[in-house]
Amino acid sequence: MFNEDDLIQLSALQHLVFCERQCALIHIEQLWSENLFTAEGRIMHDKVDTANKESRRNVRIEYGVPMRSLRLGLIGKADVVEFHKHGDMWIPFPVEYKRGKPKMDDCDKVQLCAQAICLEEMLNIEIREGALFYGQTRRREDVVFDKTLRMETEDTAKKVHELIESGITPRAEYSKKCKLCSLLNICLPKANSKASSYLAKAMEE
Numbered sequence: 659m660f661n662e663d664d665l666i667q668l669s670a671l672q673h674l675v676f677c678e679r680q681c682a683l684i685h686i687e688q689l690w691s692e693n694l695f696t697a698e699g700r701i702m703h704d705k706v707d708t709a710n711k712e713s714r715r716n717v718r719i720e721y722g723v724p725m726r727s728l729r730l731g732l733i734g735k736a737d738v739v740e741f742h743k744h745g746d747m748w749i750p751f752p753v754e755y756k757r758g759k760p761k762m763d764d765c766d767k768v769q770l771c772a773q774a775i776c777l778e779e780m781l782n783i784e785i786r787e788g789a790l791f792y793g794q795t796r797r798r799e800d801v802v803f804d805k806t807l808r809m810e811t812e813d814t815a816k817k818v819h820e821l822i823e824s825g826i827t828p829r830a831e832y833s834k835k836c837k838l839c840s841l842l843n844i845c846l847p848k849a850n851s852k853a854s855s856y857l858a859k860a861m862e863e
């Protein structure tokens with residue numbers, strides 16, 4: 659169990675799955691740079707995160723819901739939590755809004771699953787599903803919190819804590835995803851990987 663003072667931002671899990679260096683630059687070095695993608699994403703989040711409520715017959719909707727897990731050491735906020743009526747119970751169903759389209763990796767699913775784990779711990783309840791809404795495709799994708807995704811989420815949370823505790827930012831390695839990265843101009847992956855290889859070679863010699 660973690661103390662309240664040792665909790666890390668839930669979004670760090672998504673950053674770590676995307677790129678460990680990005681996670682370290684944001685959560686260790688406290689660097690952030692807004693680009694077109696993050697600006698659009700922020701505007702989209704601001705629109706949903708209006709801290710209000712809606713309700714329909716069998717669904718109640720809460721926006722900007724704060725949450726935490728002492729077991730995983732996470733704190734954050736969900737864009738939307740729907741509460742679906744099952745008999746006498748209202749079961750939480752987290753929904754995360756993303757500006758782009760579904761990703762090749764599990765970074766968004768891991769972030770959503772971490773939200774579910776936080777809610778489960780806070781409400782002492784089991785949450786089986788949530789959803790991701792993508793602005794580019796205007797589609798909502800249901801996500802099942804199965805054993806595999808839960809293990810990946812717990813493993814990612816552990817790695818984020820280890821990375822932040824180490825205080826060491828991994829070296830840059832240029833890949834296709836760098837073009838989508840908000841920190842491209844701060845990270846300078848091409849120049850940095852060349853410089854690291856040069857220094858490693860010089861030290862070997």
Ligand code: SF4
Nearest residue numbers: 677680836839842845
């Ligand atoms: S530019 Fe590439 S290597 Fe650098 S933080 Fe972003 S994704 Fe990672």
